[in-house]
Amino acid sequence: MKRLILLLVLLISSVVAWAEDDELLMARSSLEFPEAMAALQEAVAAHGYTISRVQRVDIGLTAMGYKTDKYRVVFVGKHEQQEMIIKKHPELIPYLPIKVAIFAEGDDTILVAANPLLLSEFFPDPALEKYFRRCENDMRSILVEVQEAE
Amino acid sequence: MVCHGEEGAGGVGVPLAMSSFLDNVDDDFLFKTIRHGRPGRVMPTFEYFSDAQINALVSYIRGWSDQPAPKFSQGRIQGNPDQGKKLFAERCSACHGETGEGGKGTGVTMSRPRDLPIIAPALNNEGFLAAASDELIRHTLMKGRKGTPMVSFLEAGLSEQQIDDIVAYVRSFEQAAERKPVLEAESASLIVESPYSFEETVENVKEIIAGKNFRLIREQYLDTGYVPEGQENKKQLILYFCNFSFLNMALSIDPRVGIFLPCRVTIVEQDGIVQVMAINPMRLSRIFNNVELNEACHEMRDVYTEILEDSTL
Numbered sequence: 001m002k003r004l005i006l007l008l009v010l011l012i013s014s015v016v017a018w019a020e021d022d023e024l025l026m027a028r029s030s031l032e033f034p035e036a037m038a039a040l041q042e043a044v045a046a047h048g049y050t051i052s053r054v055q056r057v058d059i060g061l062t063a064m065g066y067k068t069d070k071y072r073v074v075f076v077g078k079h080e081q082q083e084m085i086i087k088k089h090p091e092l093i094p095y096l097p098i099k100v101a102i103f104a105e106g107d108d109t110i111l112v113a114a115n116p117l118l119l120s121e122f123f124p125d126p127a128l129e130k131y132f133r134r135c136e137n138d139m140r141s142i143l144v145e146v147q148e149a150e
Numbered sequence: 151m152v153c154h155g156e157e158g159a160g161g162v163g164v165p166l167a168m169s170s171f172l173d174n175v176d177d178d179f180l181f182k183t184i185r186h187g188r189p190g191r192v193m194p195t196f197e198y199f200s201d202a203q204i205n206a207l208v209s210y211i212r213g214w215s216d217q218p219a220p221k222f223s224q225g226r227i228q229g230n231p232d233q234g235k236k237l238f239a240e241r242c243s244a245c246h247g248e249t250g251e252g253g254k255g256t257g258v259t260m261s262r263p264r265d266l267p268i269i270a271p272a273l274n275n276e277g278f279l280a281a282a283s284d285e286l287i288r289h290t291l292m293k294g295r296k297g298t299p300m301v302s303f304l305e306a307g308l309s310e311q312q313i314d315d316i317v318a319y320v321r322s323f324e325q326a327a328e329r330k331p332v333l334e335a336e337s338a339s340l341i342v343e344s345p346y347s348f349e350e351t352v353e354n355v356k357e358i359i360a361g362k363n364f365r366l367i368r369e370q371y372l373d374t375g376y377v378p379e380g381q382e383n384k385k386q387l388i389l390y391f392c393n394f395s396f397l398n399m400a401l402s403i404d405p406r407v408g409i410f411l412p413c414r415v416t417i418v419e420q421d422g423i424v425q426v427m428a429i430n431p432m433r434l435s436r437i438f439n440n441v442e443l444n445e446a447c448h449e450m451r452d453v454y455t456e457i458l459e460d461s462t463l
Contacts, residue, residue: 028151051375052375057408066398092339105405108155110161110405
């Protein structure tokens with residue numbers, strides 16, 4: 001029952017949040033890190049994106065003697081679209097590919113991404129806005145899919 | 151749910167389900183906290199939620215406890231803030247900071263030991279001051295928070311008058327509380343044109359990065375991973391680098407900073423023009439609502455600027 005109430009509250013909240021263009025997209029998965037990472041890879045591919053690289057932040061930190069839990073940064077994008085964007089807006093290059101940070105939080109896993117729509121605010125152009133709005137929808141779907149994966 | 155956990159066990163955010171917290175704050179405090187957030191302290195504002203939505207959230211949170219919600223008056227408690235200031239310095243400042251700025255970091259695994267379920271809140275935060283009534287603060291001082299370093303000041307030997315003095319001093323933070331400055335509008339990308347060839351510029355950037363105590367961790371082309379190896383555009387090169395001490399510090403401020411990681415400079419040649427580029431961390435920082443992180447991003451913006459300028463001198 002509690003879960004149902006929470007889902008209703010979150011549903012109402014998320015509809016509003018969509019309208020408000022929140023800037024940080026986040027999800028919490030009840031899966032442990034390796035499973036959540038696999039779910040993320042699957043969801044990214046299902047939406048037609050490519051993972052161009054995974055940065056293993058925790059490995060570097062641990063090697064340098066720092067204590068950390070599992071932490072990765074996943075770079076995702078669509079090559080053709082990336083090429084199209086930077087042809088017209090090379091100043092966007094430092095922000096591409098898009099990143100998703102994924103890290104363990106106890107037995108859960110947290111995923112965080114900057115809202116892609118933020119980039120159309122940084123670099124105003126109606127064509128870009130259209131692209132990044134689509135991208136935002138995809139990122140939201142990807143995060144929801146990881147959150148709901150069992 | 152992402153920050154506080156589905157059952158309120160906490161994580162990035164406060165463990166709301168902890169009975170010594172939930173049974174000692176009223177619904178008004180929860181409502182106003184959701185509405186106003188904690189400016190500059192990770193907890194965002196939810197100004198776009200309707201009252202009904204916030205009330206639904208408060209009811210849901212309240213459901214984690216089988217105790218009835220306490221009710222506190224919204225009136226002011228009379229006390230001597232000057233006396234309170236002395237007591238605050240002796241009894242509170244070690245955890246809450248000299249001027250009530252609170253503990254550092256957020257509540258996540260990497261930023262603090264798990265035996266400390268709550269980071270000392272920023273008592274001088276305008277969101278806290280708007281949400282917490284004098285009586286709630288007084289109640290907290292009298293009872294403490296079991297399971298946290300916050301002890302009962304009554305049991306610690308203070309009189310009720312002395313507790314009222316501390317309340318009056320905490321309330322006086324309202325006069326000093328300033329709205330955190332909104333980050334000024336800056337260009338989202340830092341870009342400098344290089345007078346050198348592409349190859350020379352790459353070598354310059356590498357040298358400057360090393361000179362600033364960063365370790366070059368990887369170089370790759372912008373389209374690596376998208377096109378078959380060997381077919382990349384060799385005139386779009388990314389240099390990834392890291393200062394692990396700085397990284398560790400940034401993650402302890404907010405573990406979600408992965409979207410800044412790793413540090414990166416991109417060197418691009420197009421139509422014979424070589425440019426060196428980086429993100430401007432100051433532009434991204436605002437989405438974290440964290441003053442401490444703003445300072446780190448300010449520092450990183452300066453580092454990027456120096457790398458770009460020094461490598462193209």
